[in-house]
Amino acid sequence: MAVAAASFIAGTTFAISDTPVSPAEAEKIKTALEAFGCTADEMEKSESSVFAFEVDDAKCKDGEYDIKLDEDFKIIIMLPRQPALVLALPSTAR
Helix, strand or coil, X not given: CHHXXXXXXXXXXXXXXXXXXXXXXXXXXXXXXXXXXXXXXXXXXXXXXXXXXXXXXXXXXXXXXXXXXXCCCCEEEEEECXXXXXXXXXXXXX
16 A cells, blocks of 8 residues: 555556566566567556556657557557647637
8 A cells, every 4th residue: 555655646657456567577578678669667467368468658769659468578569659639720700
């Protein structure tokens, strides 16, 4: 509980369903990300039956990605993070 409170206070995103990875898992995830030219600060175990680990907002050479890895630390999903779409509609003079 103290870890969760410290994470919240430090400004780190925390969700109840997210489980931190072990130091050994973090090293394997970092190695997999580096092969794609990516780095990340936040990694977590997934409760999904499709993938084992999640990395949100990975910084890669060509942008930011949300990355999912399997139990063998192989990247299976790499989704580009899209900036929020802002529409500027022209005003009409009446």
